[in-house]
Amino acid sequence: MLKEKKNCKGFTLVEMITVISIIGVLAAIIIPSILNYVHKAERAADKVTARLIGTTIVNLMVEYPDFQATFYQAKSMTWKVTIEGKSYVFRNVARADGSKSCHKSDHNENGKDKDNPLKQSGKGWEFVDLNNSASTEVTKKLNSRLDEIIGGDGVRNTYIPMRSTGYKHPAEDCNHDKDYSNSNKKGVERCSSNTYSYTDKWIVGYDAGPKGKDKGQVEVWAGDSYGKGANGPRVRLWPSPPSYY
Secondary structure (H helix, E strand, O other), X not given: OOOOOOOOOOOOHHHHHHHHHHHHHHHHHHHHHHHHHHHHXXXXXXXXXXXXXXXXXXHHHHHOHHHHHXXXXXXXXXXXXXXXXXXXXXXXXXXXXXXXXXXXXXXHHOOOOOOOHHHOOOOOOEEOOOOOOOHHHHHHHHHHHHHXXXXXXXXXXXXXXXXXXXXXXXXXXXXXXXXXXXXXXXXXXXXXXXXXXXXXXXXXEEEOOOOOOOOOOEEEEEEXXXXXXXXXXXXXXXXXXXXXX
């Protein structure tokens, strides 16, 4: 007795192309949304870290009057910044690396302070005013206290992770200093857009007012170790980060 042959019909080429096309359309819709949520979560994590840094500095000012005096007296760098249309002078007091790679290009590792672990980039917090001897104890205190909260190993802490590496912003809020030119090739590339900025540096300082003479609110910014105005602030993360971040 002969067995009946089963009808094993497969997919046609048209059916396969149709399915692949549908998958491609769905991927084109879903993947950007997923990436957007990932970037949003990264920025949210950085804002949480910035709040921890900022509140830690404020608490140290309350506990140690010397810390507050040194923080505001540091002869640090000043930057003209704009956030959502408001322009003022930001006085940069201290900074720390937000990635493993950015500190390798920092001048402090090869300069006159290269043998001082408190004044090397990639060693936790470093004060911009490297010639101020009073800053050393303040730097130790800042590193030690933040290590308790964020995690680390004192001055041997290599960096405080910055999750978001870039963000879109209005052209008027582009905080690249056009008067400070950096010939670094990577820096030139990173400054090619007026509506997108990169971040790999934590910067703490304060709002010095429109003329740069005030001692106002402590602020935490995300900065860029490359580009025009190297190691300069790009976007304020605490307090009151802009709505587009």
